[in-house]
Amino acid sequence: MSNLALIATLLLIMAMAYHLGLTRSRAVAAEQDVRMHSRPGYYGALVALWCGLPAFGLFLLWSFLAPQLIEMLVTQQLPTELVASMSDRELTTMLRRISAVAEGRNVAGGATPEELLAANHMARLQTFELYSLVAVMAVMAVGGLVYARRHISPQWRARNHVERVITWALAASSAVAVFTTVGIVLSMLGEALKFFSFISPAEFFLGTTWNPRFSTSGADAQGEFGLLPLLWGTMMVSIIALLVAIPVGLMTAIYMAEYAPPWLRNVAKPIIEVLAGIPTIVYGFFALIVIGPFLSNLGDMIGINIRTTSALTAGLVMGIMIIPFVSSLSDDIITQVPKSLRDGALGLGATKSETIRQVVLPAALPGIVGAFLLAASRAIGETMIVVLAAGNNPVLHGNPFEAVSTITVTIVNQLTGDMDFASPQSLVAFALGLTLFVITLGLNVIALIVVRKYRQQYE
Known part of the structure:
Protein backbone atom coordinates (compact mmCIF):
# COMPACT_ATOMS: atom_id res chain seq x y z
CA MET A 1 0.00 0.00 0.00
CA ARG A 157 -17.29 21.47 24.87
CA ALA A 158 -16.78 20.09 21.39
CA ARG A 159 -16.93 23.46 19.67
CA ASN A 160 -14.15 24.90 21.84
CA HIS A 161 -11.89 21.91 21.15
CA VAL A 162 -12.52 21.96 17.39
CA GLU A 163 -11.93 25.69 17.11
CA ARG A 164 -8.72 25.35 19.12
CA VAL A 165 -7.49 22.69 16.71
CA ILE A 166 -8.40 24.93 13.76
CA THR A 167 -6.47 27.81 15.37
CA TRP A 168 -3.43 25.57 15.79
CA ALA A 169 -3.71 24.43 12.18
CA LEU A 170 -3.86 28.01 10.92
CA ALA A 171 -0.89 28.97 13.08
CA ALA A 172 1.04 25.97 11.78
CA SER A 173 0.27 26.96 8.19
CA SER A 174 1.55 30.47 8.88
CA ALA A 175 4.64 29.03 10.53
CA VAL A 176 5.32 26.87 7.46
CA ALA A 177 5.33 29.95 5.25
CA VAL A 178 7.57 31.88 7.65
CA PHE A 179 10.02 29.02 8.22
CA THR A 180 10.16 28.31 4.48
CA THR A 181 11.18 31.91 3.82
CA VAL A 182 13.73 31.79 6.63
CA GLY A 183 15.08 28.47 5.32
CA ILE A 184 15.47 29.84 1.80
CA VAL A 185 17.31 32.90 3.09
CA LEU A 186 19.59 30.86 5.36
CA SER A 187 20.41 28.38 2.60
CA MET A 188 21.36 31.21 0.23
CA LEU A 189 23.21 33.05 2.99
CA GLY A 190 25.34 30.05 3.89
CA GLU A 191 26.45 29.48 0.29
CA ALA A 192 26.91 33.21 -0.27
CA LEU A 193 29.27 33.39 2.71
CA LYS A 194 31.32 30.60 1.15
CA PHE A 195 31.51 32.66 -2.02
CA PHE A 196 32.64 35.73 -0.10
CA SER A 197 35.48 33.67 1.36
CA PHE A 198 36.87 33.62 -2.21
CA ILE A 199 35.80 37.07 -3.40
CA SER A 200 35.59 40.15 -1.18
CA PRO A 201 32.15 41.82 -0.86
CA ALA A 202 33.60 45.12 -2.05
CA GLU A 203 34.89 43.51 -5.25
CA PHE A 204 31.52 41.81 -5.81
CA PHE A 205 29.17 44.72 -5.10
CA LEU A 206 31.35 47.51 -6.56
CA GLY A 207 33.07 45.68 -9.39
CA THR A 208 32.37 46.79 -12.95
CA THR A 209 33.69 43.72 -14.78
CA TRP A 210 31.94 40.36 -14.97
CA ASN A 211 34.23 37.58 -16.22
CA PRO A 212 33.85 34.51 -13.96
CA ARG A 213 36.27 32.29 -15.83
CA PHE A 214 39.13 30.17 -14.63
CA SER A 215 42.54 31.50 -15.48
CA THR A 216 45.64 29.36 -15.49
CA SER A 217 47.82 31.84 -13.67
CA GLY A 218 48.08 35.31 -12.29
CA ALA A 219 45.95 37.31 -9.90
CA ASP A 220 42.80 36.62 -11.90
CA ALA A 221 42.86 32.87 -11.25
CA GLN A 222 39.30 33.00 -9.96
CA GLY A 223 37.94 35.44 -12.52
CA GLU A 224 36.22 38.78 -11.97
CA PHE A 225 32.81 38.96 -10.31
CA GLY A 226 31.63 42.55 -10.56
CA LEU A 227 27.87 42.80 -9.87
CA LEU A 228 27.21 46.27 -11.33
CA PRO A 229 26.89 45.21 -15.02
CA LEU A 230 24.34 42.54 -14.08
CA LEU A 231 22.47 44.83 -11.69
CA TRP A 232 22.27 47.61 -14.25
CA GLY A 233 21.11 45.17 -16.94
CA THR A 234 18.37 43.93 -14.61
CA MET A 235 17.31 47.48 -13.75
CA MET A 236 17.35 48.58 -17.40
CA VAL A 237 15.11 45.74 -18.56
CA SER A 238 12.79 46.16 -15.56
CA ILE A 239 12.48 49.92 -16.06
CA ILE A 240 11.56 49.46 -19.71
CA ALA A 241 9.00 46.82 -18.73
CA LEU A 242 7.46 49.06 -16.08
CA LEU A 243 7.34 52.01 -18.48
CA VAL A 244 5.20 49.83 -20.71
CA ALA A 245 3.10 48.00 -18.12
CA ILE A 246 2.27 50.74 -15.61
CA PRO A 247 0.72 53.34 -17.94
CA VAL A 248 -1.06 50.79 -20.12
CA GLY A 249 -2.20 48.67 -17.17
CA LEU A 250 -3.38 51.63 -15.09
CA MET A 251 -5.28 53.23 -17.98
CA THR A 252 -6.84 49.88 -18.79
CA ALA A 253 -7.95 49.53 -15.18
CA ILE A 254 -9.43 53.04 -15.11
CA TYR A 255 -11.37 52.44 -18.31
CA MET A 256 -12.66 49.05 -17.18
CA ALA A 257 -13.69 50.32 -13.74
CA GLU A 258 -15.11 53.73 -14.64
CA TYR A 259 -16.04 53.99 -18.33
CA ALA A 260 -16.57 50.54 -19.88
CA PRO A 261 -20.15 49.23 -20.08
CA PRO A 262 -20.78 46.00 -18.17
CA TRP A 263 -20.94 43.82 -21.28
CA LEU A 264 -17.56 45.06 -22.51
CA ARG A 265 -15.99 44.69 -19.06
CA ASN A 266 -17.23 41.11 -18.76
CA VAL A 267 -15.64 40.24 -22.10
CA ALA A 268 -12.45 42.31 -22.10
CA LYS A 269 -11.21 41.70 -18.55
CA PRO A 270 -10.93 37.89 -18.86
CA ILE A 271 -9.20 38.29 -22.22
CA ILE A 272 -6.64 40.68 -20.68
CA GLU A 273 -6.06 38.31 -17.75
CA VAL A 274 -5.28 35.48 -20.17
CA LEU A 275 -1.94 37.22 -20.75
CA ALA A 276 -0.94 36.35 -17.18
CA GLY A 277 -1.47 32.64 -17.86
CA ILE A 278 0.73 32.39 -20.95
CA PRO A 279 4.02 30.58 -20.11
CA THR A 280 7.00 32.88 -20.04
CA ILE A 281 8.89 30.67 -22.49
CA VAL A 282 6.20 31.51 -25.06
CA TYR A 283 6.80 35.20 -24.46
CA GLY A 284 10.50 34.55 -24.93
CA PHE A 285 9.95 32.91 -28.30
CA PHE A 286 7.59 35.75 -29.27
CA ALA A 287 10.27 38.30 -28.38
CA LEU A 288 13.00 36.40 -30.21
CA ILE A 289 11.03 35.65 -33.39
CA VAL A 290 8.66 38.64 -33.73
CA ILE A 291 9.54 41.65 -31.58
CA GLY A 292 13.32 41.44 -31.96
CA PRO A 293 13.37 41.31 -35.77
CA PHE A 294 10.64 43.98 -35.94
CA LEU A 295 12.65 46.40 -33.78
CA SER A 296 15.81 45.62 -35.75
CA ASN A 297 14.09 46.35 -39.08
CA LEU A 298 12.52 49.48 -37.62
CA GLY A 299 15.93 50.67 -36.50
CA ASP A 300 17.36 50.09 -39.97
CA MET A 301 14.58 52.22 -41.46
CA ILE A 302 15.30 55.20 -39.21
CA GLY A 303 19.07 54.75 -39.10
CA ILE A 304 19.45 53.30 -35.59
CA ASN A 305 21.28 50.08 -34.87
CA ILE A 306 18.92 47.97 -32.74
CA ARG A 307 20.04 44.42 -32.04
CA THR A 308 17.52 41.59 -32.23
CA THR A 309 18.42 40.54 -28.69
CA SER A 310 18.54 43.68 -26.60
CA ALA A 311 17.29 45.25 -23.40
CA LEU A 312 14.56 46.99 -25.38
CA THR A 313 13.26 43.73 -26.85
CA ALA A 314 13.16 41.97 -23.49
CA GLY A 315 11.69 45.00 -21.71
CA LEU A 316 8.86 45.51 -24.21
CA VAL A 317 7.76 41.87 -24.11
CA MET A 318 8.12 41.69 -20.34
CA GLY A 319 5.99 44.83 -20.06
CA ILE A 320 3.27 43.16 -22.13
CA MET A 321 3.46 40.13 -19.86
CA ILE A 322 2.97 42.07 -16.61
CA ILE A 323 0.17 44.33 -17.88
CA PRO A 324 -2.49 41.98 -16.37
CA PHE A 325 -0.83 42.19 -12.94
CA VAL A 326 -1.20 45.97 -12.95
CA SER A 327 -4.59 46.23 -14.66
CA SER A 328 -6.40 43.45 -12.81
CA LEU A 329 -5.25 44.42 -9.32
CA SER A 330 -5.72 48.15 -9.97
CA ASP A 331 -9.19 47.48 -11.38
CA ASP A 332 -10.20 45.55 -8.26
CA ILE A 333 -8.88 48.30 -6.00
CA ILE A 334 -10.56 51.13 -7.94
CA THR A 335 -13.94 49.37 -7.91
CA GLN A 336 -13.68 49.03 -4.12
CA VAL A 337 -13.47 52.79 -3.58
CA PRO A 338 -16.78 53.78 -1.89
CA LYS A 339 -19.39 55.19 -4.23
CA SER A 340 -20.06 57.96 -1.72
CA LEU A 341 -16.68 59.54 -2.55
CA ARG A 342 -17.60 59.68 -6.24
CA ASP A 343 -21.08 61.04 -5.51
CA GLY A 344 -19.66 63.71 -3.22
CA ALA A 345 -17.17 64.91 -5.83
CA LEU A 346 -19.78 64.91 -8.58
CA GLY A 347 -22.20 66.74 -6.29
CA LEU A 348 -19.62 69.50 -5.77
CA GLY A 349 -19.44 70.04 -9.52
CA ALA A 350 -16.40 67.97 -10.46
CA THR A 351 -16.37 66.27 -13.84
CA LYS A 352 -15.98 62.53 -14.15
CA SER A 353 -12.33 62.80 -15.14
CA GLU A 354 -11.64 65.22 -12.25
CA THR A 355 -13.35 62.82 -9.84
CA ILE A 356 -11.20 59.94 -11.03
CA ARG A 357 -7.99 61.98 -10.97
CA GLN A 358 -8.46 63.82 -7.68
CA VAL A 359 -10.65 61.48 -5.60
CA VAL A 360 -10.73 57.89 -6.82
CA LEU A 361 -7.05 57.41 -7.65
CA PRO A 362 -5.73 58.96 -4.40
CA ALA A 363 -8.15 56.82 -2.39
CA ALA A 364 -7.07 53.69 -4.27
CA LEU A 365 -3.36 54.58 -4.20
CA PRO A 366 -2.30 52.01 -1.54
CA GLY A 367 -3.68 49.15 -3.60
CA ILE A 368 -2.31 50.58 -6.84
CA VAL A 369 1.14 50.84 -5.27
CA GLY A 370 0.81 47.17 -4.34
CA ALA A 371 0.02 46.36 -7.97
CA PHE A 372 3.07 48.32 -9.12
CA LEU A 373 5.19 46.48 -6.55
CA LEU A 374 3.98 43.11 -7.79
CA ALA A 375 4.76 44.15 -11.36
CA ALA A 376 8.24 45.35 -10.40
CA SER A 377 8.99 42.15 -8.47
CA ARG A 378 7.75 40.08 -11.40
CA ALA A 379 9.95 42.04 -13.80
CA ILE A 380 13.08 41.82 -11.66
CA GLY A 381 12.71 38.07 -11.14
CA GLU A 382 11.81 37.12 -14.72
CA THR A 383 14.15 34.59 -16.32
CA MET A 384 12.99 32.98 -19.57
CA ILE A 385 12.21 36.18 -21.47
CA VAL A 386 15.59 37.74 -20.72
CA VAL A 387 17.39 34.46 -21.41
CA LEU A 388 16.01 34.42 -24.96
CA ALA A 389 15.55 38.11 -25.75
CA ALA A 390 18.07 40.18 -23.78
CA GLY A 391 21.22 38.45 -24.98
CA ASN A 392 24.21 37.79 -22.76
CA ASN A 393 26.48 40.82 -22.68
CA PRO A 394 27.60 41.57 -19.10
CA VAL A 395 29.04 44.98 -19.94
CA LEU A 396 28.18 48.20 -18.14
CA HIS A 397 26.57 50.49 -20.75
CA GLY A 398 23.47 52.67 -21.07
CA ASN A 399 22.33 51.72 -24.57
CA PRO A 400 18.97 49.89 -24.44
CA PHE A 401 19.43 48.87 -28.08
CA GLU A 402 22.36 46.60 -27.16
CA ALA A 403 22.36 43.21 -25.49
CA VAL A 404 22.63 43.04 -21.70
CA SER A 405 22.93 40.36 -19.08
CA THR A 406 20.68 40.26 -16.02
CA ILE A 407 21.07 38.64 -12.62
CA THR A 408 18.60 35.85 -13.39
CA VAL A 409 20.29 35.01 -16.70
CA THR A 410 23.64 34.82 -14.95
CA ILE A 411 22.25 32.51 -12.25
CA VAL A 412 21.04 30.16 -14.99
CA ASN A 413 24.40 30.27 -16.74
CA GLN A 414 26.40 29.64 -13.58
CA LEU A 415 24.27 26.67 -12.49
CA THR A 416 23.95 25.01 -15.90
CA GLY A 417 25.92 21.83 -16.49
CA ASP A 418 28.11 19.71 -14.24
CA MET A 419 29.38 22.33 -11.82
CA ASP A 420 31.63 22.11 -8.79
CA PHE A 421 29.70 23.69 -5.95
CA ALA A 422 32.91 24.38 -4.07
CA SER A 423 34.13 26.89 -6.67
CA PRO A 424 33.30 30.62 -6.74
CA GLN A 425 31.98 30.21 -10.30
CA SER A 426 29.02 28.23 -8.91
CA LEU A 427 28.73 29.78 -5.47
CA VAL A 428 28.28 33.23 -7.03
CA ALA A 429 24.77 32.15 -8.09
CA PHE A 430 23.72 32.09 -4.42
CA ALA A 431 25.18 35.55 -3.83
CA LEU A 432 23.22 36.80 -6.84
CA GLY A 433 20.03 35.15 -5.57
CA LEU A 434 20.50 36.75 -2.16
CA THR A 435 20.95 40.11 -3.87
CA LEU A 436 17.66 39.68 -5.71
CA PHE A 437 15.97 38.81 -2.42
CA VAL A 438 17.28 41.98 -0.76
CA ILE A 439 16.12 44.10 -3.72
CA THR A 440 12.63 42.62 -3.53
CA LEU A 441 12.56 43.12 0.24
CA GLY A 442 13.48 46.77 -0.26
CA LEU A 443 10.61 47.21 -2.72
CA ASN A 444 8.23 45.71 -0.17
CA VAL A 445 9.43 48.04 2.57
CA ILE A 446 9.03 51.11 0.36
CA ALA A 447 5.55 50.02 -0.69
CA LEU A 448 4.56 49.39 2.92
CA ILE A 449 5.62 52.91 3.89
CA VAL A 450 3.61 54.44 1.03
CA VAL A 451 0.55 52.30 1.78
CA ARG A 452 0.54 53.22 5.48
CA LYS A 453 0.94 56.92 4.72
CA TYR A 454 -1.97 57.22 2.29
CA ARG A 455 -4.19 54.73 4.12
CA GLN A 456 -4.15 57.02 7.14
CA GLN A 457 -5.24 59.93 4.95
CA TYR A 458 -8.18 58.23 3.24
CA GLU A 459 -9.59 55.88 5.90
Missing part, protein backbone atom coordinates in the same frame (compact mmCIF):
# COMPACT_ATOMS: atom_id res chain seq x y z
CA SER A 2 1.43 3.37 -1.01
CA ASN A 3 1.49 6.40 1.27
CA LEU A 4 -1.20 8.06 -0.86
CA ALA A 5 -3.49 5.05 -0.50
CA LEU A 6 -2.83 5.00 3.23
CA ILE A 7 -3.77 8.67 3.62
CA ALA A 8 -6.88 8.17 1.47
CA THR A 9 -7.94 5.25 3.68
CA LEU A 10 -7.38 7.34 6.79
CA LEU A 11 -9.55 10.12 5.34
CA LEU A 12 -12.34 7.63 4.65
CA ILE A 13 -12.14 6.37 8.24
CA MET A 14 -12.30 9.99 9.47
CA ALA A 15 -15.41 10.57 7.36
CA MET A 16 -17.00 7.51 8.94
CA ALA A 17 -15.95 8.74 12.39
CA TYR A 18 -17.56 12.11 11.68
CA HIS A 19 -20.85 10.41 10.82
CA LEU A 20 -20.69 8.23 13.95
CA GLY A 21 -20.00 11.26 16.16
CA LEU A 22 -22.81 13.21 14.53
CA THR A 23 -25.39 10.49 15.04
CA ARG A 24 -24.16 9.77 18.56
CA SER A 25 -24.51 13.41 19.64
CA ARG A 26 -28.07 13.52 18.32
CA ALA A 27 -28.88 10.25 20.08
CA VAL A 28 -27.51 11.53 23.40
CA ALA A 29 -29.55 14.73 23.09
CA ALA A 30 -32.70 12.72 22.37
CA GLU A 31 -32.12 10.13 25.13
CA GLN A 32 -31.34 12.63 27.89
CA ASP A 33 -33.72 15.28 26.56
CA VAL A 34 -31.15 18.02 27.16
CA ARG A 35 -29.55 20.72 25.11
CA MET A 36 -26.02 19.86 24.03
CA HIS A 37 -23.24 22.39 24.52
CA SER A 38 -22.33 22.38 20.81
CA ARG A 39 -24.04 21.64 17.55
CA PRO A 40 -23.92 18.02 16.31
CA GLY A 41 -21.42 18.87 13.58
CA TYR A 42 -18.83 19.89 16.16
CA TYR A 43 -19.13 16.55 17.93
CA GLY A 44 -18.73 14.75 14.63
CA ALA A 45 -15.69 16.84 13.76
CA LEU A 46 -14.14 16.24 17.16
CA VAL A 47 -14.57 12.47 16.87
CA ALA A 48 -13.03 12.61 13.38
CA LEU A 49 -10.08 14.59 14.73
CA TRP A 50 -9.52 12.13 17.57
CA CYS A 51 -9.62 9.37 14.99
CA GLY A 52 -7.32 10.92 12.40
CA LEU A 53 -4.83 13.28 14.03
CA PRO A 54 -2.95 10.78 16.26
CA ALA A 55 -2.70 8.32 13.38
CA PHE A 56 -1.55 11.01 10.97
CA GLY A 57 1.04 12.25 13.47
CA LEU A 58 2.35 8.70 13.77
CA PHE A 59 2.48 8.46 9.97
CA LEU A 60 4.62 11.60 9.71
CA LEU A 61 6.98 10.48 12.46
CA TRP A 62 7.21 6.97 11.02
CA SER A 63 7.88 8.27 7.51
CA PHE A 64 10.78 10.32 8.83
CA LEU A 65 12.40 7.69 11.05
CA ALA A 66 11.70 4.39 9.28
CA PRO A 67 13.90 4.98 6.17
CA GLN A 68 16.86 5.92 8.35
CA LEU A 69 16.38 2.85 10.54
CA ILE A 70 16.10 0.58 7.48
CA GLU A 71 19.28 2.03 5.97
CA MET A 72 21.10 1.47 9.26
CA LEU A 73 19.97 -2.18 9.42
CA VAL A 74 20.90 -2.75 5.77
CA THR A 75 24.32 -1.20 6.34
CA GLN A 76 24.87 -3.61 9.22
CA GLN A 77 23.99 -6.45 6.84
CA LEU A 78 26.82 -5.50 4.45
CA PRO A 79 30.31 -7.01 4.94
CA THR A 80 32.24 -5.03 7.52
CA GLU A 81 35.40 -4.79 5.43
CA LEU A 82 33.38 -3.49 2.45
CA VAL A 83 31.78 -0.72 4.51
CA ALA A 84 35.12 0.21 6.08
CA SER A 85 36.75 0.61 2.65
CA MET A 86 34.14 3.08 1.35
CA SER A 87 33.77 6.80 1.94
CA ASP A 88 30.49 8.32 3.07
CA ARG A 89 29.62 9.39 -0.49
CA GLU A 90 30.36 5.90 -1.85
CA LEU A 91 28.25 4.30 0.89
CA THR A 92 25.37 6.65 0.10
CA THR A 93 25.61 5.78 -3.59
CA MET A 94 25.62 2.07 -2.78
CA LEU A 95 22.55 2.42 -0.55
CA ARG A 96 20.72 4.18 -3.40
CA ARG A 97 21.60 1.31 -5.72
CA ILE A 98 20.38 -1.20 -3.14
CA SER A 99 17.12 0.73 -2.76
CA ALA A 100 16.64 0.74 -6.54
CA VAL A 101 17.22 -3.03 -6.73
CA ALA A 102 14.81 -3.59 -3.82
CA GLU A 103 12.15 -1.67 -5.79
CA GLY A 104 12.73 -3.85 -8.84
CA ARG A 105 14.61 -1.28 -10.92
CA ASN A 106 17.81 -1.87 -12.87
CA VAL A 107 21.10 -0.24 -11.91
CA ALA A 108 24.09 0.67 -14.02
CA GLY A 109 26.55 -2.21 -14.43
CA GLY A 110 24.24 -4.69 -12.74
CA ALA A 111 23.95 -5.44 -9.04
CA THR A 112 26.78 -7.18 -7.22
CA PRO A 113 26.05 -10.25 -5.03
CA GLU A 114 26.42 -8.11 -1.90
CA GLU A 115 23.93 -5.58 -3.28
CA LEU A 116 21.45 -8.34 -4.16
CA LEU A 117 21.56 -9.78 -0.64
CA ALA A 118 21.21 -6.33 0.89
CA ALA A 119 18.33 -5.50 -1.50
CA ASN A 120 16.44 -8.66 -0.48
CA HIS A 121 16.98 -7.75 3.17
CA MET A 122 15.79 -4.19 2.52
CA ALA A 123 12.68 -5.43 0.72
CA ARG A 124 11.78 -7.65 3.68
CA LEU A 125 12.33 -4.79 6.12
CA GLN A 126 10.21 -2.43 4.02
CA THR A 127 7.38 -4.95 3.84
CA PHE A 128 7.49 -5.48 7.60
CA GLU A 129 7.66 -1.71 8.16
CA LEU A 130 4.59 -1.11 5.95
CA TYR A 131 2.46 -3.78 7.64
CA SER A 132 3.53 -2.54 11.08
CA LEU A 133 2.63 1.05 10.16
CA VAL A 134 -0.79 0.03 8.85
CA ALA A 135 -1.50 -2.02 11.98
CA VAL A 136 -0.44 0.66 14.44
CA MET A 137 -2.30 3.40 12.56
CA ALA A 138 -5.44 1.25 12.49
CA VAL A 139 -5.23 0.64 16.24
CA MET A 140 -4.72 4.34 16.95
CA ALA A 141 -7.55 5.40 14.62
CA VAL A 142 -10.04 2.93 16.07
CA GLY A 143 -8.93 3.71 19.61
CA GLY A 144 -9.36 7.45 19.09
CA LEU A 145 -12.78 6.91 17.50
CA VAL A 146 -14.03 4.75 20.38
CA TYR A 147 -12.62 7.09 23.04
CA ALA A 148 -14.14 10.24 21.54
CA ARG A 149 -17.49 8.64 20.78
CA ARG A 150 -17.90 7.38 24.36
CA HIS A 151 -17.10 10.82 25.79
CA ILE A 152 -19.87 12.61 23.91
CA SER A 153 -22.05 14.28 26.52
CA PRO A 154 -23.99 17.53 26.96
CA GLN A 155 -21.11 18.97 29.00
CA TRP A 156 -18.39 18.17 26.47
